[in-house]
Amino acid sequence: MTKLVCIVCPKGCRLEVDEQNGCSVTGNSCPRGEVYGKSELQNPTRTITSTVRLTGAAHRRCPVKTAAPIPKHLISDAMRLLDDIEVSAPVKLGQTIVPDICGTGIAFVATRSFAAINY
Amino acid sequence: MNVSYELIVIGGGPAGMAAAYGAWRHGLRRILVIERDGELGGILNQCIHNGFGLHYFKEELTGPEFAERFINMLAEAQIDVLTGTTVLELAPGRKVHAVGSRSGYNIFAADSIVLAMGCRERTRGAINIPGTRPAGVLTAGAAQRLVNIEGYMVGKRVVILGSGDIGLIMARRLTLEGAKVLACVEVMPYSGGITRNIVQCLEDYNIPLYLSHTITDIRGNRRVEQVVVSKVDDGRQPIPGTEIVFDCDTVMLSVGLVPENELSRAAGINLDSRTNGPTVRDNMETSAPGIFACGNVLHVHDIVDFVTAEGERAGAAAAAFVTAQTPPGANLLRIVNGDGVTYTVPQTIDRDNMGDSVAVFFRPRRIFRDSHIVVEHAGGTLKAFKRPHMMPGEMERVNIARDVLAGAAGEITISCKELET
Numbered sequence: 001m002t003k004l005v006c007i008v009c010p011k012g013c014r015l016e017v018d019e020q021n022g023c024s025v026t027g028n029s030c031p032r033g034e035v036y037g038k039s040e041l042q043n044p045t046r047t048i049t050s051t052v053r054l055t056g057a058a059h060r061r062c063p064v065k066t067a068a069p070i071p072k073h074l075i076s077d078a079m080r081l082l083d084d085i086e087v088s089a090p091v092k093l094g095q096t097i098v099p100d101i102c103g104t105g106i107a108f109v110a111t112r113s114f115a116a117i118n119y
Numbered sequence: 120m121n122v123s124y125e126l127i128v129i130g131g132g133p134a135g136m137a138a139a140y141g142a143w144r145h146g147l148r149r150i151l152v153i154e155r156d157g158e159l160g161g162i163l164n165q166c167i168h169n170g171f172g173l174h175y176f177k178e179e180l181t182g183p184e185f186a187e188r189f190i191n192m193l194a195e196a197q198i199d200v201l202t203g204t205t206v207l208e209l210a211p212g213r214k215v216h217a218v219g220s221r222s223g224y225n226i227f228a229a230d231s232i233v234l235a236m237g238c239r240e241r242t243r244g245a246i247n248i249p250g251t252r253p254a255g256v257l258t259a260g261a262a263q264r265l266v267n268i269e270g271y272m273v274g275k276r277v278v279i280l281g282s283g284d285i286g287l288i289m290a291r292r293l294t295l296e297g298a299k300v301l302a303c304v305e306v307m308p309y310s311g312g313i314t315r316n317i318v319q320c321l322e323d324y325n326i327p328l329y330l331s332h333t334i335t336d337i338r339g340n341r342r343v344e345q346v347v348v349s350k351v352d353d354g355r356q357p358i359p360g361t362e363i364v365f366d367c368d369t370v371m372l373s374v375g376l377v378p379e380n381e382l383s384r385a386a387g388i389n390l391d392s393r394t395n396g397p398t399v400r401d402n403m404e405t406s407a408p409g410i411f412a413c414g415n416v417l418h419v420h421d422i423v424d425f426v427t428a429e430g431e432r433a434g435a436a437a438a439a440f441v442t443a444q445t446p447p448g449a450n451l452l453r454i455v456n457g458d459g460v461t462y463t464v465p466q467t468i469d470r471d472n473m474g475d476s477v478a479v480f481f482r483p484r485r486i487f488r489d490s491h492i493v494v495e496h497a498g499g500t501l502k503a504f505k506r507p508h509m510m511p512g513e514m515e516r517v518n519i520a521r522d523v524l525a526g527a528a529g530e531i532t533i534s535c536k537e538l539e540t
Contacts (some may be wrong), residue, residue: 005314005315005317005318005346005422007314007315007318007319012313012314012508012513014508032160046319046323047179048295049167049168049169050167050182050295050296051266051267051270053270053275059268059269060268060269060270061267061268061269061270063167063181063183063267065169065181068162072323075190075295076481079296081459093183093184093187111167111180111184112164112180112183112184112186112187113187
């Protein structure tokens with residue numbers, strides 16, 4: 001039996017996951033808690049957010065996220081992919097920044113739009 | 120741009136945008152949002168992490184995504200926005216004095232006003248940390264803006280004081296950007312942040328959390344070189360002999376937020392010393408008729424979705440005020456804070472004019488397990504709400520139905536009570 005705090009939403013339900021019993025979950029107050037409890041033991045994933053260099057816009061950094069949660073062990077590899085990326089405005093929310101993170105098929109996408117500006 | 124509006128919203132963060140949109144949905148058309156920064160969105164723009172919007176949009180968004188949706192909603196509703204403009208004064212008769220380098224000096228007249236100025240971070244000066252005064256001591260929100268928007272790294276070896284949510288978020292963010300976060304130090308015996316952030320931001324990255332500890336010395340000449348951390352006793356006094364020395368170059372503070380109410384105070388609006396925000400009725404109206412408040416200027420929230428909901432309520436109430444001018448009813452119920460309740464928002468309920476139910480927000484004074492939130496009147500229990508777990512870091516909410524309050528007069532008491540086991 002493993003005790004976990006559910007992080008799907010800010011509520012923080014206290015889960016108990018029974019590894020002897022096919023990772024059955026108790027203590028959750030919604031179905032997403034059950035999915036989280038199972039995957040946290042079997043294949044933990046996280047959505048990663050960061051920024052990349054941005055030119056031609058009002059700000060110098062463009063915020064990005066993984067379009068879906070990626071395996072937890074790939075976090076530092078994923079971060080390294082962003083080091084050399086530079087995007088230039090205009091940027092559209094949801095625009096692909098890195099198409100494939102470490103063979104997962106999951107992309108880094110922009111989380112904000114930027115208009116192009118001329119100084 | 121008009122000089123008179125049905126509603127002027129002061130502050131274009133999540134609360135102000137929701138208030139403007141809420142008023143628009145309830146029929147107002149001449150609405151102005153005044154924002155000090157160069158763009159709408161407020162703190163959301165620098166909160167690039169995800170976890171926003173689960174309640175309101177039913178999906179998980181980052182801060183900038185959440186902001187952009189509202190910015191687009193306001194644009195479609197053709198709500199006027201004045202950025203780069205600071206409100207200087209709320210003058211009698213709901214006159215709003217505002218100044219900006221491009222907008223100039225304007226005096227706008229408003230049928231109603233929503234205060235949505237947000238809050239500020241407490242600084243080193245607010246908590247009197249001993250030691251030298253080197254560079255490298257900054258608040259978590261300032262660090263967040265530097266890293267996420269302006270693109271500057273704030274340090275290499277970091278000690279965080281306080282376990283508020285922004286501090287926890289920044290512990291993870293700085294770790295991902297290559298810094299070593301040595302410790303998160305919290306003076307209370309429990310975390311000030313929501314549980315989710317303890318798990319996702321500290322435990323995921325093996326950052327130790329020192330509960331019942333505080334910083335007792337900052338050392339360094341030009342730049343921070345060391346901090347000394349000591350255990351504290353039950354009275355939060357440092358215990359000699361428990362010192363731990365960390366070699367670091369940065370101290371990041373996440374030690375609380377204070378609603379920014381200079382405008383409200385100068386306008387003579389009644390403030391609550393517990394929240395540092397205006398006192399409000401259940402329709403979010405302050406002591407000044409036609410002036411409403413919502414979001415972190417009213418009380419400091421944990422979750423933007425609740426700010427949005429509060430903003431929409433304030434906007435809807437402003438619209439009702441403009442169209443009907445209903446004065447408060449004769450049966451104003453004052454909410455008294457019982458055991459375990461540090462404050463409530465709203466502070467009073469207008470029983471005659473309340474909707475089908477009223478949401479009352481508060482923070483529990485300590486950690487409660489297997490408890491009830493009890494609403495009482497004249498010694499009798501009107502309603503009890505079961506709660507398996509409550510903590511000061513997470514705001515609580517109860518929805519009190521209109522019929523529950525039918526027989527109440529004068530005041531009601533809300534308290535937290537542990538169940539006998």
